[in-house]
Amino acid sequence: MTAQLDYHTIREIFRRFRAERPEPKGELEHVNAYTLLVAVALSAQATDKGVNKATRALFAIADTPQKMLALGEDGLVEHIHTIGLYRNKAKNVIRLSRILVDDFGGEVPSSRAALASLPGVGRKTANVVLNMWWRQPAMAVDTHVFRVANRTGIAPGKDVLAVERALEDNVPAEFALHAHHWLILHGRYTCTARKPACGTCVIRDLCPYEDKTA
Numbered sequence: 468m469t470a471q472l473d474y475h476t477i478r479e480i481f482r483r484f485r486a487e488r489p490e491p492k493g494e495l496e497h498v499n500a501y502t503l504l505v506a507v508a509l510s511a512q513a514t515d516k517g518v519n520k521a522t523r524a525l526f527a528i529a530d531t532p533q534k535m536l537a538l539g540e541d542g543l544v545e546h547i548h549t550i551g552l553y554r555n556k557a558k559n560v561i562r563l564s565r566i567l568v569d570d571f572g573g574e575v576p577s578s579r580a581a582l583a584s585l586p587g588v589g590r591k592t593a594n595v596v597l598n599m600w601w602r603q604p605a606m607a608v609d610t611h612v613f614r615v616a617n618r619t620g621i622a623p624g625k626d627v628l629a630v631e632r633a634l635e636d637n638v639p640a641e642f643a644l645h646a647h648h649w650l651i652l653h654g655r656y657t658c659t660a661r662k663p664a665c666g667t668c669v670i671r672d673l674c675p676y677e678d679k680t681a
């Protein structure tokens with residue numbers, strides 16, 4: 468594991484990430500808080516592209532928990548059967564829609580505890596919704612964030628919770644809202660798992676990773 472970087476280096480890294488992508492955005496398509504929640508829940512072990520392909524038609528007819536319940540589990544399965552683990556995900560989306568209607572007035576809650584109490588909604592999904600919809604500086608740690616945080620030493624940690632905590636501790640406040648998107652996009656397009664593109668990386672001179680590519 469790479470040793471943790473100092474404050475000034477971390478600040479400079481995020482300055483460069485911001486210069487590279489001033490307004491980073493998540494790539495999951497959604498039209499409101501509910502469809503964001505569903506899209507994130509469907510994206511576990513699936514690509515954003517694959518989820519978007521399925522949800523375009525789905526959200527055109529079911530963009531609220533009430534409409535999703537009216538569509539029903541079988542109708543939902545027809546839309547999402549191209550996504551991995553779709554049967555289980557369909558069950559969870561129907562169950563969480565029922566809970567949103569019964570216990571939350573049909574609205575998506577704005578606390579991590581309430582979000583994480585919903586079926587199929589883990590800590591990462593809750594953090595994405597808190598960040599993207601409720602504009603909280605929550606650090607959703609997916610496989611890209613975990614890899615980049617560890618390789619660069621921005622937030623080393625042996626598991627996702629340790630990395631999440633380290634990001635909360637280490638990312639300067641002015642970058643906290645967008646930090647997880649910058650890290651995801653950097654991991655998805657530059658600091659990839661097998662062959663990172665170190666030659667074109669904007670933080671190459673600051674990165675202590677020992678196995679950089681040319």
Ligand code: SF4
Pocket residue numbers: 618619657658659663664665668669670671674675676679680
């Ligand atoms: S220099 Fe290479 S390993 Fe370091 S962040 Fe950039 S792409 Fe990743």
